[in-house]
Amino acid sequence: MLKIDEYIIIRDFIKKKSLLLMDHEKKNHARTGIAINNYRTIEINGKTYYLIPTNLFTAIVDRYLGIASAKYPNQFGTGNANDVIKAIYDLEPWFDLNRFNEILKTEQFCYVVEVKNGVINEKLLRIDLYRDIKENKNGGFDFIGGVFHCYKHFSYEGNPLSTSKEINDIKYPSVLIFKIITAFFQGNVTVVDKFTSYSEVQINNEKLRLVFYYEQNTEVFFVKTAHKI
Incomplete structure (x- = not known):
């Protein structure tokens, strides 16, 4: 319950933190405030966390991604991140596709913070949808960072959720x-260097290594990548 x-x-x-990130990334604007009705609390193993997502982050993760993967299955698992974005866009086209992509990769995220007895744990996690889309050496296009990069290892109701054809239903x-x-x-986090750490997680029969990037100037952690081990 929100206090x-x-x-x-x-x-x-x-x-x-948002203003520090805006300055560090040399942006002209940043989303510094999230409406109070977007705040959610969850309890995991007796600890309370606040999730602070943008409207679009919530809409895509909770609704549109699953619908798009079922309605346009041929747009997923193609090795092209642009196909995934096009599938989501086609559900309710607005503005234009390039503008839609730009909006998704800039300020659509979920902050996560732990609070205990009114005191904030300074360890702040930011989960973006994705940070960018870039061409890979095979001629495809990958999601860079964020949860969309991690979704390549998962599927929903038998349909891939990102660029890979892997079937691993959640x-x-x-x-x-x-x-x-x-x-x-809460995981066993291993610090690789001052910028990188990782934690391993079991989901179904897959064991994944989740890699986090630490931005020193703002002291914010980002989801960087995930790979099977």
């Missing part, structure tokens, strides 16, 4: 978000 005093503390904390696309949170905050 108003904790909401105010987290709101100010997120605003400060109950809902949002399940992966909770697995990432658990691995990051």
Whole structure:
């Protein structure tokens, strides 16, 4: 349950971090405030976490990604991230496709923070949809960073959720978000260097290594990649 005093503390904390990120990434704008009705609390193994997602992040992860993978299955598992974005876009076309892609890769994310007795754990995780789309050496296009990069190892109701053809069904696309949170905050995290750490997680029969990037200037952790081990 959302507590108003904790909401105010987290709101100010997120605003400060967002402004630091905007300055560090040399952006002209950044989403510094999220509506109070977007705040969600979850409890994992007795610990409470606040999830602060944008509207579009929630809509895509909780609804549109699963619908798009069922309605346009040929757009998934092609090795081309642009096909996945086109499938989601075609559900409800607005603006134009390039603009839609730009919106998704810039400021669509979910912040996750732990709060205990009104005190914020300074370890802040940001889960983007994705940070960019780039061509790979095979001529395809990959999602760079974020949960869409991780979705390549999963499927929903028998349909791939990203660029890979891997079939590894999860109950809902949002399940992966909770697995990432658990691995990051409660997993056995290994620090590789000052920028990189990883934690391993078991999902169905797959064991994955989730890799996190630490941005030193803002002290924010990002989901970087995931690979099978």
